[in-house]
C-alpha cells in the first residue's frame with residue numbers, strides 16, 4: 608500500500624504516520640511525501656492513501672502537483688488503484704474533498720472508503736481515526752475486497 612502525503616505545518620504528516628502505523632498491522636506500507644512520489648510508485652502499489660490539507664478552499668498545492676504529474680502517465684499504463692483520502696482542514700475541507708474526488712475519478716481510481724475530513728488542530732482523536740482508516744483500508748486490500 609502506498610501512502611502519499613503533503614504537510615506544511617506537520618499536521619498531515621502526523622496523520623500519515625498514524626495511518627501508516629494502522630496499515631502496517633495488515634500489510635507492507637510505503638510512505639512518501641507528495642513531491643517525492645511519482646507514477647512508478649503507483650505502479651508497484653495495490654492501493655493508494657492520500658493525506659493532505661485544504662488550502663484556500665482547494666487541495667494543497669503539492670498534492671495537486673503529484674496528481675497532475677502522474678495523471679497522464681497513470682492512464683497510459685492503465686493503472687487502476689483503489690484509493691482512500693484523509694484531509695486535514697481548519698474548519699471546512701469540502702473544497703479539497705471535491706477537487707480530489709474529481710481528479711481521481713479521471714484516472715480513473717475507485718474510492719475504497721468515504722473521505723475522512725479532520726477539522727481543527729490535530730488531536731488524539733484525529734490520530735486514532737487516521738490509524739483506523741489506514742488499518743481498515745489495508746485489511747480490505749489484503750483480503751482482496753477492493
Ligand SMILES: Cc1cc2nc3c(=O)[nH]c(=O)nc-3n(C[C@H](O)[C@H](O)[C@H](O)COP(=O)(O)O)c2cc1C
Nearest residue numbers: 614615616618619660662663664695696697698699
Ligand atoms: C495557506 C493556508 C490556507 C488554508 N486554507 C484553508 C481552507 O480553505 N479551509 C480550511 O478548512 N482550512 C484551511 N487552512 C488550514 C489547514 O487546512 C489546516 O491547518 C491543516 O491542518 C494544515 O495541515 P498541514 O500543515 O499538514 O498541511 C489553511 C491553512 C493555510 C496555511
